[in-house]
Structures are given as structure tokens and as C-alpha cells.
Amino acid sequence: MTDKQTEKHILTLFNNPLTKEKGFNLLINTYKEPIYFQIRRMLSNHQDTDDVLQEVFVKCWRNLHQFKENAKLATWLYKIAYNESLMWLRKNNKHQNLALESVGENKAPQTTIFSKNANEISMLLEKAIRTLPEKQKYIFQLKYFEDLSYKEIQEITGGSIGGLKASYHHAVKKIKINLDGH
Amino acid sequence: MDNKKDIFNLKKEYENPYDLPLNYFGSLNDDILSKIKQEKIVKPTKVFQLNFLVKAAAAIAIVLCGYFFVELRYSSLSIDYTELSLSIDDYMSEEDELFSTFIDNDQEISYNYEFVDNNINDYLENDIY
Numbered sequence: 112m113t114d115k116q117t118e119k120h121i122l123t124l125f126n127n128p129l130t131k132e133k134g135f136n137l138l139i140n141t142y143k144e145p146i147y148f149q150i151r152r153m154l155s156n157h158q159d160t161d162d163v164l165q166e167v168f169v170k171c172w173r174n175l176h177q178f179k180e181n182a183k184l185a186t187w188l189y190k191i192a193y194n195e196s197l198m199w200l201r202k203n204n205k206h207q208n209l210a211l212e213s214v215g216e217n218k219a220p221q222t223t224i225f226s227k228n229a230n231e232i233s234m235l236l237e238k239a240i241r242t243l244p245e246k247q248k249y250i251f252q253l254k255y256f257e258d259l260s261y262k263e264i265q266e267i268t269g270g271s272i273g274g275l276k277a278s279y280h281h282a283v284k285k286i287k288i289n290l291d292g293h
Numbered sequence: 294m295d296n297k298k299d300i301f302n303l304k305k306e307y308e309n310p311y312d313l314p315l316n317y318f319g320s321l322n323d324d325i326l327s328k329i330k331q332e333k334i335v336k337p338t339k340v341f342q343l344n345f346l347v348k349a350a351a352a353i354a355i356v357l358c359g360y361f362f363v364e365l366r367y368s369s370l371s372i373d374y375t376e377l378s379l380s381i382d383d384y385m386s387e388e389d390e391l392f393s394t395f396i397d398n399d400q401e402i403s404y405n406y407e408f409v410d411n412n413i414n415d416y417l418e419n420d421i422y
Contacts, residue, residue, distance in 0.1 A: 132326070135326075136322050136326075139321065139322050139325060140322070143318055143321055144318065147318075148309065148311070151311055157311070157312065157313060157314070161317075164321075165321075165324060165325050165328055168325045169325065169328055169329055169332070172325075172329050225310045225311060225312055226310060226311065226312045226313075227312075229308075229310035229311075230306065230307070230308045230310060232303055232306050232307070233306070233307050233308050233309070233310040234310045236300065236303055236307065237310055237311075255300075255304070256304075283300060286300055287300060290300065
């Protein structure tokens with residue numbers, strides 16, 4: 112089944128009150144992993160990512176009936192995930208800064224991010240991505256990992272296509288410099 | 294390693310490095326659905342029709358109050374011009390009467406004074422002498 116056929120099937124099931132939950136489960140199964148990792152790269156911490164991811168799907172449940180079928184469902188979901196991640200970062204940035212001030216040290220809290228069995232190259236790449244600014248990070252991963260077109264990315268993050276291309280180009284350059292350092 | 298410099302080649306070797314709880318994705322659907330059901334229980338049911346009726350009733354009440362207020366105010370000021378004209382005539386005729394009485398009284402008074410004066414003289418003439 113192609114992406115478009117899957118999306119149509121999800122919407123058909125969801126819009127029928129008898130099969131709404133079945134359609135919603137299919138939606139979660141199709142998109143949970145890519146959206147999880149997009150949010151995880153923004154937030155780093157699993158618990159926070161889990162909270163934001165659940166909030167994304169709850170919003171999806173509430174608003175999917177308003178979704179216009181001329182757009183792509185994946186793009187719509189990624190946009191919700193992007194907005195929710197940014198909102199979480201803005202809300203929690205203040206608290207994180209206050210926590211650091213009270214400790215008296217300019218250190219990030221120790222958290223387990225990577226698995227013990229993680230592939231070294233993958234870890235280095237993820238560490239390099241984490242050094243990027245928030246919006247640039249998101250543009251990079253939508254293009255690099257999800258292989259979205261610039262037009263689709265524009266629908267999610269906004270901005271001009273030229274700007275997005277420039278942002279992606281700069282992100283690639285920074286990551287290469289970072290990897291060269293290792 | 295030269296391969297590290299070409300990040301597009303890295304994609305082939307990329308595997309998810311993040312630490313996740315065991316069977317996290319397996320239980321995610323149930324967690325989300327229970328969260329949605331929990332929200333439905335906590336949120337009070339909106340009775341949209343009742344709210345609409347209350348607003349409509351309030352709007353009608355304001356309009357009616359306004360109407361009656363204006364109606365009562367201007368009805369107390371309604372003037373029957375025929376009655377007004379008659380009352381003015383009555384007033385004027387009373388005034389005329391009063392005025393005429395005053396004039397007449399003046400004459401009477403002047404007459405009376407003369408009359409009294411003569412009487413007093415007569416009285417004095419009669420009684421003293």
C-alpha cells in the first residue's frame with residue numbers, strides 16, 4: 112500500500128464512528144516511530160519526548176475530522192509535532208535555566224540518551240545534529256531522515272524554499288565539520 | 294575515516310542509537326487511548342443548546358426591557374393638545390377674573406374709603422355733637 116493509499120484508508124476508518132478507534136490505531140502505528148525520533152532529537156530526554164508525543168496524538172484525535180484531504184497527513188502530523196516540541200522547549204527553557212542557577216554550576220543534568228549497544232557512527236551523527244539550532248535541526252532531520260521535499264518542509268516549518276535550502280546546506284556543513292573533529 | 298565526512302553515506306549505516314524503555318512502542322497505543330478517555334471523563338459535557346438558549350433569552354429580555362422603558366417614558370409625556378388648550382383657557386379666564394376683581398376691588402376700595410370716610414365724619418358729627 113502506498114503512502115497515499117494508507118492515508119486515505121486511515122481517514123476513511125477514522126471518519127466512520129464504528130471504526131474510529133481502529134483508524135486511529137492504524138495512524139499511530141504508521142507514524143509513531145518517525146515522529147518519536149523527530150521529537151527526541153529536539154528534546155533529548157525520553158520522558159519529555161513521551162509526554163509531547165502523546166500530546167501530539169491526542170491533538171490529532173481531537174482535530175483529524177477537520178483535516179483537509181488535499182494536504183498530506185504526514186505533513187500535518189509533523190507540523191503538530193514541530194509546534195508541540197517548540198512550545199515545550201519554550202515553556203521548559205526558563206525552568207531549566209533556573210535549575211542551573213540554583214545549583215550554581217553551568218552544567219546540563221546527566222541523563223542517559225544513547226543505548227549501550229549504539230552504533231558509534233550513529234551516535235556521532237546524532238551528537239553533531241544536537242549542536243544545531245532548533246529550527247535548523249528540524250529542517251535537517253525532515254530532509255535527511257524523512258526525505259521530504261522542500262515544499263513539504265515549508266508547510267511544516269514555514270519560511271521560503273530558498274531559506275530552507277540554505278538552512279539545510281548550512282546544517283550539512285556544520286555536521287561535516289563536527290564529524291571531522293572526531 | 295573518510296566515510297564520516299560524507300554524511301549521505303552515513304545514512305546507510307545509521308541505526309537508532311537512542312535508549313528506549315523495553316516494549317515502549319508496543320504499549321504506546323493503549324497509553325494514548327487511555328489518556329483520551331481520561332480527558333473525556335474529566336471534561337464536563339458542554340450543553341451547547343442550553344448556553345444558546347440562555348444567551349437568546351438574555352438578548353430578548355434586554356430588548357423587551359428597553360422597549361418598555363422607552364414606551365413608559367414617552368407615554369407619560371403624551372400631551373392631549375385639546376385638553377391643554379382648554380386648561381390654558383381656564384387658566385387665563387381665572388387670571389382675567391382675578392385681574393378684573395383686583396381692578397374692581399380697587400374701585401370698590403376707593404369707593405369704600407370715601408364711603409367710610411363720610412360715614413366716620415357723620416358718625417363723629419352725630420356722636421360727638
